[in-house]
Amino acid sequence: MILQILIRMYITMMPVILAGILNMIWVKTPFVRKHHIPMDRGILLRDHRRLLGDNKTWLGFFGMVVAGMIAQTAWGAVCKYAFPNLSYLYYYHDNTVGFNLLVGAILGLTYMVFELPNSFIKRRIGIPDGKTVKGNRGVLFFVIDQIDSLIGDAIVFTFLYPMPVWQFFAYLVLGAGTHIIVNLILYKLHIRKNL
Numbered sequence: 001m002i003l004q005i006l007i008r009m010y011i012t013m014m015p016v017i018l019a020g021i022l023n024m025i026w027v028k029t030p031f032v033r034k035h036h037i038p039m040d041r042g043i044l045l046r047d048h049r050r051l052l053g054d055n056k057t058w059l060g061f062f063g064m065v066v067a068g069m070i071a072q073t074a075w076g077a078v079c080k081y082a083f084p085n086l087s088y089l090y091y092y093h094d095n096t097v098g099f100n101l102l103v104g105a106i107l108g109l110t111y112m113v114f115e116l117p118n119s120f121i122k123r124r125i126g127i128p129d130g131k132t133v134k135g136n137r138g139v140l141f142f143v144i145d146q147i148d149s150l151i152g153d154a155i156v157f158t159f160l161y162p163m164p165v166w167q168f169f170a171y172l173v174l175g176a177g178t179h180i181i182v183n184l185i186l187y188k189l190h191i192r193k194n195l
Contacts, residue, residue, distance in 0.1 A: 009167065009174060011079065012088045016107055016153050017178055018071035023064040023108075024186055032059045052119045053129035061112045068108025069101050076100040092161040103160065107153050114152030118144055146176035 026032060037058050040051035076095050079087050093099055119129075122141065127133055132142065154171040157163065 005167070006170070006174065008086050008088055009171060011083055011086045012157065013153070013171060013175060015068065015071040015075040015104060016111065016150075016175075017182065018075065019064060019067040019104070019108055020111070020149075020179075021182060021186070022067040022071060023060065026063045026067065027057070027060045032057070032063070035059060047124060049123045049126070050129075051123065052116060053123055055129040056116065056119050064112045065105050065108035068106075068111065069104035072104025072107065073097055073100040088157070088161045088163075103156075107156055110152035110156050111149040114149050118148045143176070146179045147172045150175040150179070 036054070038050075038052065038054050039056045039058055039061060040053070043051045045051055075087075076090070076097070076099075079090055080095050085091055087095075089095075089103065118141075123129075125137075127141065132138055150172050154168050154175075157171065158168060
């Protein structure tokens, strides 16, 4: 029973995972590197530190929205034939292109919006863009880095289908574990600079 629920959760959140991978590849393309425009446009706050930093760009932000739409729509097609009735989304909603495009856009947007407070806080306490720190603070931000976006997407799932509270937190744990594994793979492939 629990294993079946976890499999269904994984199938439900798979488009978010795929979109994250697609967006990571997208932001490493020569086009994005050439047109690298930070969301904060280099703004310094009173503490003389950046608002968000160089790693949060408009192309990356909207890239995740588009990647979410592509991944959700493609995964919807896969689910229709390979995993019918296993995604919680399609148990409660029709698996249509329109639904998938809308949900993919919302998940991609939420994913990115929920990353911004983490970047803002890290700049305030002096953690440079894309860098990690050691000690307890490093462990804390490592955990936050894995779940910040997932919190937003898990909230979206609560609006799309009824779930018990434990399942909300299970999405965070399942997603964080997957995030770590995907980051390790992307690091080994030299797509990510650090973990």
